[in-house]
Structures are given as C-alpha cells and as structure tokens.
Amino acid sequence: MSVAAKLRSAEKQTHEPPRAILGPAGNRVRVLEEAKRKIEVLKKSQQKPKKPVEKMSQAAVKNNLSVDSTCSSDSYSSSSSSGRNVKLNGIKHVKDVPNGGEIKDVSSKKEGPVKRCDWITPNSDPLYMSFHDEEWGIPVHDDRKLFELLVFSQALAELSWLAILHMRDIFRKLFDQFDPSSIAQFTEKKLLSLKVNGNLLLSEPKLRAIVENAKQILKIQQEFGSFSNYCWRFVNQKPLRNGFRYVRQVPAKTPKAELMSKDLMQRGFRCVGPTVVYSFMQVAGIVNDHLISCFRYQECNEDVEKNFKSSKSQEIEIVAKALGNTCLSHD
Numbered sequence: 001m002s003v004a005a006k007l008r009s010a011e012k013q014t015h016e017p018p019r020a021i022l023g024p025a026g027n028r029v030r031v032l033e034e035a036k037r038k039i040e041v042l043k044k045s046q047q048k049p050k051k052p053v054e055k056m057s058q059a060a061v062k063n064n065l066s067v068d069s070t071c072s073s074d075s076y077s078s079s080s081s082s083g084r085n086v087k088l089n090g091i092k093h094v095k096d097v098p099n100g101g102e103i104k105d106v107s108s109k110k111e112g113p114v115k116r117c118d119w120i121t122p123n124s125d126p127l128y129m130s131f132h133d134e135e136w137g138i139p140v141h142d143d144r145k146l147f148e149l150l151v152f153s154q155a156l157a158e159l160s161w162l163a164i165l166h167m168r169d170i171f172r173k174l175f176d177q178f179d180p181s182s183i184a185q186f187t188e189k190k191l192l193s194l195k196v197n198g199n200l201l202l203s204e205p206k207l208r209a210i211v212e213n214a215k216q217i218l219k220i221q222q223e224f225g226s227f228s229n230y231c232w233r234f235v236n237q238k239p240l241r242n243g244f245r246y247v248r249q250v251p252a253k254t255p256k257a258e259l260m261s262k263d264l265m266q267r268g269f270r271c272v273g274p275t276v277v278y279s280f281m282q283v284a285g286i287v288n289d290h291l292i293s294c295f296r297y298q299e300c301n302e303d304v305e306k307n308f309k310s311s312k313s314q315e316i317e318i319v320a321k322a323l324g325n326t327c328l329s330h331d
Contacts, residue, residue, distance in 0.1 A: 117294045118247045128162050137300050139239055139285035143227040146284055147217060148178040151210055153280040154271045155202055170196055175210070180221075183214035209270035216268045231286060234260050240287040241301060250289055253278045 113122070120132050140146055151171070152164050164171070174194045176182040191211060194201045201207070217227050224230040234256055244250050257278035264272045281287045290297035 114295045115293050116296070117291045125162055127165050131161070131165055133296060136283055137285050137288050137290050137296060139300075141228040141232070143180070143217070143221065144178045146227050146231060147180055147214070148172070148175075149284050150213065150272075150280050151175070151178065153276050153283065154206060154209065156276070156279055157271075158202055158206065167196070167201075170201070174201060180214040180217040180227075183211055184218055186211045186214075206271060213269050213272070216264075220267070231260075231284070235286055239285055239300075242287065242289055243292050243297075244289065245292055247291070251278070254287075256287075257281060 116129070116132060120129055140149065148171070152161075155164055159167075172178065191207050192200070192204075194207060202210075220227050220230045224233070240256070242250075253274035258274045260281070261272055261274045261277040264277070278287075282289045285300065288297065288300050290300060
C-alpha cells in the first residue's frame with residue numbers, strides 16, 4: 001500500500017464514532033460518564049425544593065409552639081438567664097412530644113371536673129358543694145364564727161348539714177348573729193320563742209345547751225383572751241393534717257377531740273361529746289380532713305402555710321419594734 005493510501009485510511013478511522021463497548025452482563029451497554037452526569041442533573045432539577053414551612057415547623061416543635069404561631073408576623077422572642085422564653089401574639093401552646101409524636105393544642109382543651117371528697121357527688125346540692133369548696137376545713141379564728149360552727153356541730157344530732165345550711169340565715173337571726181354576750185342573756189321565754197313554722201328550731205336540751213355554752217365562752221374569753229386562742233391551743237396553733245385516702249378512714253372522733261371535749265365539759269359546756277367536738281374541729285379547719293385526692297386538701301395546706309409565715313413575720317416585726325423602743329428609751 002502506498003503512503004497516500006495509508007494516510008487516507010488513518011484519517012477515515014479518526015472520524016468514525018466510537019462504538020459501544022458491551023459490558024460483562026449480557027448485552028447491557030455501559031453509559032458514558034458524561035451521560036450519567038446529564039441524567040443526574042436532570043433528576044436534581046425535577047426534584048421540588050423543600051418549603052420553608054417545614055423548617056419552621058421543626059423549629060416550632062423545639063420551641064414548644066405550633067406552626068401557625070411561628071409564622072405570625074407579630075411574633076417576637078426574648079431570652080432570660082433561666083432559659084429562652086418565646087412570646088407570641090395569638091399563640092397556641094402545645095405540649096412537648098417525643099420524636100414522631102402528635103402535637104396537640106391544649107389551649108382550647110377543657111379541664112375535667114375537679115376531684116372532691118367522696119361524699120360530694122355530681123348530684124350533690126350546689127349549696128352543699130359550695131360549703132365544701134369554700135368553708136369546710138378552712139381555719140377559723142373569729143370567735144362568733146367559731147361559736148356558730150360549734151352550734152351547727154351540735155345540731156348535727158338532729159339535722160343534716162344540708163338542712164343546716166339552708167336554715168343558716170334563720171339560725172343567725174334567732175341567735176343574734178351568734179354573739180355570745182347576747183345569747184348568754186336569753187330568758188326562758190326568749191328560749192322557747194326560737195321557732196320555725198310553729199316548731200322549735202332545735203330540741204329544748206339543745207337550745208338550753210347553746211345558752212349555757214355562750215356563758216362559758218365569755219369566761220374563756222376572759223381567761224384566754226379569745227375563744228379562738230382556747231380552741232387552737234389544743235393543736236399548738238396549727239391545723240392537723242391527717243391525709244386520709246378513703247372515706248372509711250375518717251374517724252368519728254380522735255384522742256385530740258376527746259381531750260378537748262373533756263376540758264369543755266369540765267368548764268360547764270353541754271352537748272359537747274367527742275363526736276360533736278371532732279365535727280367542730282373539721283369544719284373550723286382545726287383539722288384538715290379533706291381526702292388527699294380532693295383538690296381542697298392541698299389548697300388548705302398552702303393557705304395554712306401562707307398564714308403561718310405571715311403571722312410569724314408579724315410577730316418578728318412586733319418584737320423588733322419593741323426591742324427598738326427599748327433601746328431608744330435607754331439611750
């Protein structure tokens with residue numbers, strides 16, 4: 001072959017397209033690297049970008065907030081030394097949930113019925129329920145109020161709490177707002193006139209006992225300064241906490257009630273047995289007999305702690321002032 005022919009043959013070969021090379025797996029053709037890159041670019045371009053809302057929802061979960069509150073244009077955040085506090089206008093607070101958990105809005109969730117002592121049921125009279133929630137077990141230190149509760153505890157032998165509560169205004173009117181000095185002066189005629197619809201408010205022995213007890217309270221006030229001081233000294237000025245779980249555990253009387261009952265009877269009080277006295281201690285808050293499952297149990301304890309600390313601080317202030325006056329007088 002001549003030299004010219006060889007050159008023409010070589011030039012023809014350089015212009016031929018490259019042939020596909022078969023791979024080891026049958027007749028599959030290996031894709032060139034350039035083609036692979038083009039396909040990858042096309043796939044990436046077809047994928048939709050993630051919405052910013054998804055990122056914001058993750059941030060919202062971390063910050064214990066819902067997505068719609070995080071997107072609020074009025075939102076602003078502030079941080080403190082104890083942690084980051086996020087404040088938003090119109091936010092909906094949500095509970096912390098584990099990964100994959102469901103976020104629930106608790107701002108609009110209604111609370112269930114409060115748990116009370118077992119002797120209060122959904123069918124109980126509203127007046128009785130209110131008495132349980134607002135009065136029963138709250139410490140009382142007013143002498144007239146204590147005398148009223150003592151009379152009501154004595155009346156439980158003849159009337160129920162509900163009947164007494166419905167007749168409370170009548171009791172107060174007939175007994176001159178439970179003023180011991182006034183009741184102590186009741187005559188026999190006045191005593192027998194304490195009637196409702198033609199019938200005596202209580203039996204004669206009970207009415208006579210109330211008049212006699214009023215006289216003894218006046219003596220106690222002279223000796224101890226107040227009837228309250230006398231009553232509260234049996235528990236060292238602080239309510240007892242029994243912490244009963246079930247109604248069947250609540251006693252009808254206790255050694256403290258027996259001790260107080262004995263002392264009252266020695267002083268001339270009538271109709272003040274241990275059962276009556278313990279009912280008086282319960283309603284006057286001298287003992288907290290709310291069941292521990294009742295919402296009032298803890299509330300009464302917290303109120304007692306606050307009042308106890310307040311009284312202690314007042315005593316300290318009084319002592320400090322007295323010492324200051326003493327120092328000034330010596331100077």
